[in-house]
Amino acid sequence: MKRFFKSSYFAIVIAFIYVPILVMIAFSFNSGETTASWVDFSFDWYLKFFNNSPFIKSIVTSLFVAVVSTVISVIIGTMAAIGLSRTKKVTQRSWFGVANLPLINADVVTAVSLMIVFLMAGLKFGILTLILAHVSFNVPYVLITVMPRLRKIDKSLIEASYDLGAKNTQVLFKVILPILKPAIITATAIAFAMSFDDFIISYFTGGDQTNVSSFIYTAKKIKPYIFAFGTILVLVIVLAIIGWNAVTMTKQHRLEVQEKIKNGSYKNSKVQRLTRELNKLETNLKTQSEITRTWRISLWCRYYFLRLKIWIASTQQYDKRISRLEWKQYKLRSEISKEKRYYSRLSKAEKKMQSLSNQLSSTKVDVKKAARLSIQIEKLDLKIEFLRDEIEWIEHRDEVAEKKAAKITKEIMTYQQDLKAEVNPSKKTLAWYAKKIKELEDWKIEVEEGKNHYRLRMVVEQLKELKQRNASYILELNEKLKLLEAAVFTRKSMTWKIDKQLKRANSADKAAFLTEKRANYLEMTTAKYEQLILNKQNYIEKVKAHIEEVREKLFPSNPDTVSHSKGFLARSWKVILVAFIGTSAFAGLTVAYVMNNIYDLVVANWGEYIDPALIGEFEKVNNVKINYQEYDSNETLYNKLYTFNYDVMVPSDYMVQKMAEEGRLLKLDYSKLNVSGKVNGKNLNPTPVETDQTSERKEIESSLLDVMYQSKVVETEFNEEIVSTNENVKGSILEYALPYFWGDLVIVVNPTLENIKFLEDNGVELDPETKQIDNNSLSWDILWKAANANKRVALNSDPKNIFAAAAQVEFQKVNLDSKEEIDQVAGKVKDLVQAKSVSLNGDDLINKVALGFFDFAMMYNGDASFANAVYNGDAEIDEDDDAVFGINNRANDNKFVSFIYGRPNAETNGRKEGTNVFSDNVVISADTRNVELSYKFLNFLFENSTKLTDYAGITSPFVESMEEMVSEEGTYQNYENLYKPITVQTDAGYDPTDKKLAFQYHGRVDDYLIDRYNSIVAGKR
Template identity: 30%
Template sequence: MKKFFQSSYLAIIFLILYLPIAVLMVFSFNTGSSVRNIQGWGWSAYADLFSQTALWQSLSVTLLVAFISTFVAVIVGTFAALGLSRTSKLTRNMTLGITNIPLVNADIVTAVSLMLLFMAFAFNFGIVTLILAHISFNIPYVIITVMPKIKTINNEQLEASQDLGASSWYTLRKVVFPTLKPAIIAGAAIAFAMSFDDFIISYFTGGNSANLSTYIYSLKRIKPYINAFSTIIIIIIALIIISWNGYKVTKKQIHTRNERIMNETYRDKRIIKLEKNLNKNYLLLNKVKLSKRKSKKNILFRPISDAEEFYYINYYENLVNKNKNIVKKILSLEKKLNKEQVWVHQIKKRIITKKRISERHSRIRREKFRFLRWPWKLILVSFLVVGVFAGTLAFYIESNTYDLSVANWGEYISPEVLKGFEDEYDVKVKYTTYEDNETLYAKLATTDYDVMVPSDYMIAQLASEDRLLELDQSKLGDLELNTTLVEMMKNYKFSLTSGPEKGQEKDLSQYAIPYFWGDLVLVFNTVQNPNLLTELGVSDPTKVNWDILQTAVNQQKRIVLNNDMHNLFMLGLVTYHYQNQWDENTGTGAIKQEGNDFTDYVNAHSNKEIDDVAEWLKPIIHSPNTKIQSDEIVDTVAIPSNWDIAYMYNGDLLAAMSQDFANTNYTIARPYMGVNVWNDDMVISKRSKNQDLSYNFIKYILKHDVQIELSEEFGYTSPVQAVIDEVSQTHPGTNWENVYKPGATQIAPVDNSSKPAGYYNGLYRRGFDPYMQDQYNKLLARQGSNNITVLLIELAVVLIIIILFIVVMMWLR
């Protein structure tokens, strides 16, 4: 066992380090749409990778920012380190302490500070602010890398250079820079890697210029092509590292070999082996018997003297005639040995010739041609760097020259749709993604888009601030939208808080055209547990209410919830409104809403209602069996063994079902009390530079074939009625149609005569509510504190593993 650990513990460590990378590379060959479940093997992810325009745009931004910030940081950092080396110790220590603040400071603090600084100077957030931010945090890395190497410079060399009449620049170039070259290269590599990999600072300062990290973060659903891209990056980095190390090792070996050849001490393994075999055959020819141990020694023969030559000549002629096979072998070995010796001689001759040519060129440079004095190696490297930078810049310009700027949710449109629009109108679209409405709202403070796809409540907020264009319906024509959806949008009222029409009441349909819409569904995992409904006391799924979640908590069922604050608070609001918890509906309709009457919404009307709902949610959210997830809920629900009850968007459920229809035909329920029906809509910025093209983009997205492609790929419901009718029949024999059509029982309610007085079939309207957000954050914080026991157990396990590792290492010693 001890020998096993001694020989393999390093391999185990490398396995732990690189196993996640290996898993990622394996999943890059997954033909399915999930990043967790392998549905087949193939190259589809790699083929899909090259059609992702937004990904390549973000790569161009990443490379350009990394090159420029690294170049500037290396120059500034190197000369700053040189300057600090000449200052007093107190000044140097104080300056280094200030310089190192960005290194020890939290990235979030640095990011917010830079963002506020750029806002104070009214910078338009984009590629410029991104580059400036990266330069600011790259310079300290270069300084701390170069500074220790400066201390190794011999002052006597600097003084000797000055005594010989060298200028300061010549001394810097010929003495200082060669000494600092390894540190400068290391600092540049660190700066480039830090810039390429940065997320937090780029997120706060990038504006509409998204690098790779922010692009991947904003994706709604991570797809296998991200694994494929990561695999390619890993392979490129591995090849660069292996090639560079191979070059350094080979160069060192060649240098050592040349020195030994010139000193005539070179003994190649092939020459040593040939000499051993030759000596062995000489002994056989002379019939000298050696033991096995002696035969392995390198036996060298002295040359035959002149006095012995006549005596031995006849003797060896007889030996040759009697031992022809041995003689042939000797001749063959001598030929090979001679060939090796000729090769060594040629290498030596080549070294001498090269040295003479170098000396001649040096003399010519000094005497005749001044341009030959130039540092050609540095010039060639500079040309290479400039060439790479020029190529990156051209790639960036090509990727970021556009006619229309579109901001949308991550993974909400296919590259083929964007390419189709570009080809049809002969334009270039810059497509930017964001992960939530609040992020979009924050980005609009520093950047502009032409077309955006926010949610209903964010549209109301932006329109009320006079930041959206009121649409000209004549430019759009008859879009044949779902009438219920249009009615919902018309009944979403808000008042303008700024602009020339301040105080006027508007509705959502005046500013927005639907992109996707849907609702939330309650999913019962009857595939894994056919008796689940019976265990929960449910006889008819159409008569389920939201209290079923509390029943599931009491039975310790595994619950998965969508993490949106509005979706969770809606559960308690519709439940309490239905139960007339706050005496707001006595049956006479103090606040009227029944069925599809949109005169009011089941929102919170006071902080007390929010507090009561937070108490109602506590046992559900704080249950150790409850998971609150975002987009990863799709992959969770796609595996039946992971959960019992899920509360999620209907489109996310369809995405999970599409991975394996045979094993995901779950039981679906939409509680009759009410549900959150949402819609993400296309709007045009009031500061759009190309409004006509923006209208064309909206019309193109709503084309019949485009809507079918989008709806089938992403699972969300189309706003076009004809598409709804067609796509809902896509997968007969499954509950696809039931899930795909939003809130059928909520929007068009059944007979309510048997229902008690109060709210039912209520629709919740999302909106800004800071108090609700605060209560939601407290609920999540308590969820973490309730799981502190699990966390402590996990930390204890990790600590035990570390202690065992240390004990094993000591035992091995």
């Protein structure tokens, strides 16, 4: 195994690096939406990539920022390196260390620091702050790349430039920068790459600018159009590398041509080959014969097999074995020489000891000198003792060797006598005696010569044999090949066929005819060969003329007649071409960036909950531009408000309360909204006839609007100044927000036999008809029990959700209203979160569940529905599951198995547990720049509610859209109870007016909860 890894180490490393890239490339052509399985080969994701305007805009932004920041960084970094090179070494080291601090510092610290600086400077977060931030971390990379190259510049070269009258600018542009060009190119590539894929610093300082890394990070689900982008990026990089290598190879080829012209070997092989062909043609013409090939297949097989053996032998490499033997030979010779030098070293040491002793005896006054001599004599005495011991050991070793050699000689003689005494010995016996005597003779030689001498002689012999073996083998094969070639290729007369017929001619007329035919054929063949020879000669002359032309061009025969001065275009065409291409590309990039950033509306979402195709459709219909931003959480979206103002946002319910109380939202004018359709059975924008909203609410047991009515907004001084436009929703978040998506939190179970048995053992009942959990028997505590049983528990990493699960077990409510309650359940949260089998997941939770890599999961019902649909398309039903349920598990003739899910409603401490019912809502910023267009965008979203819920997988608040998604042709026809939140299921037993169902904003209490959660997660291993 060790040998395998040693020989395959490089291949393993390459596979580790490139296999993921190959997988990404393969799945970019998959028509399916996940990597769970291969569906069909398709280019659909490439079309969706090019039609995804927000993604394209992020790529343009990344390119523009990367180019601008790279140019600025390279200029600043190069000038800084040149300036530092002129300072003292102490100053240089100090400033160089300071400049390298951003490389050592954590990116998140740098990002937050830059954000604070920009806030204090009063800068508007956008393209300017993003470029400044990128320049700040790119300059150190340029500096550490250019500085080492700068230190290698010979100072005498710069001094000579000044001595020749060069000015500072001339020295800079004619001497220093050309030498630094390789380092500057490398620094440019590094800076561009660092800027293009930077995420953390761009995330904190970008404002309304979203680069490609931020866009991919905030995607709710990694869809294959991102794979398509990755594949295109890999293709661009490969083409760039191929182009660069082509240029490098071209330059290298020119240098090789110059060198070959110098030593006269340019196209020599070609001329020699053509000359050999010419000689063959002339020989054929002179002898009037041709080389013919045999028809015997066996000879051809032997011929090509022999050529293959010669090729293998010629490519055989003995360099490693030869170098190993040479190193062994060197060591043995050194050891032997060392032993021989012991005698001379001992003689010199004894002479020096005598000299030092005489000096010491003659030194009577100088005490210091006497002490120094005494120390030298002591050291020399130790050296003499060591040398005498070594020599004694060597001489003793020789005596032992002589005795051992005599003993071996006696053993050899004994075996020889035994062999003679054998009567009619067999071949096996003779071979045994011969082998034994040979081993003893070799041993005797080794003992007599000395081990090192013997080993040295054997190594020399092996080395000589190894160097000659391959050459002899190839020579032997070539001799065989010559003999075989004589049989395969034979020379015959050009008219051998006619001559053969002529010998068999049985009449004078036929003989005369064949003779005339022979003469005509010979004349025609001779003319053909003369033409071939002439063509070959002309071609050889043409090749030689080309060689002379190249030689004259590179090394003129009369240098005095050659003008060494070039015109401006001849000297500068490369620079002009590169400058033109670079300027044109940058101008095009700038135009694309400007066109993409002239927008009429800025929309922010806390997830990938809007189909980019719909945004493009809205832009086309209204002839406007939308700047669409995505973030990974409500908190991140909220934090962005400190650096930038949006027009339209999609936050969750509790975040709407927070924004409204801070005066960040505009109160909605329902007369401008086209929402007269019913939301969960309610008319959100009633006509004058429908005034008794309260009586209508009593007729509905539970709905999304009930939950939103519960989410009250504190009437601050800001809010009191605004008159509500709809008295029916006054005091709730409906004053500021309209429902966009909604859902609840569910527990999902992977339907394996072990998990089903685990549920039954813990008192959770399964309905044999629906094959789902009886909610009245399910408690959130099942997650803790599963973690203790080492089940794979996957949690939604939202802190409020995890604390809500613990709060349901302890207090049977969703919201924690005080810090004391948070502290009381924090220990239970810690036990769950820090368990080894528990994983905290963001958007990757959907993929993990869809692929079945879990036992228990806590997730939103919409995400669970989407994951279930994917899972059903890839996991076939296990027949044992039918036995567990005792029924046919193929509901609706579906041949796939579904997840088990439930919403805890168990009674604990005399009270019922519940689940969180959330709503994502569309709001308009109080500082919106285009109120009318914002209302148009809201109406457009509502008109396309079915497309939105189908794209995101989250439940729509509109009854028509919900019913369409669970219809016979809908995506979730088999998961209606999972797709629809609990509040629309009238048999669930929930109180629709219970405020425990929705998250409420509690200001500092919520901040304290997040801090406790972060400290618990930090302790997870």
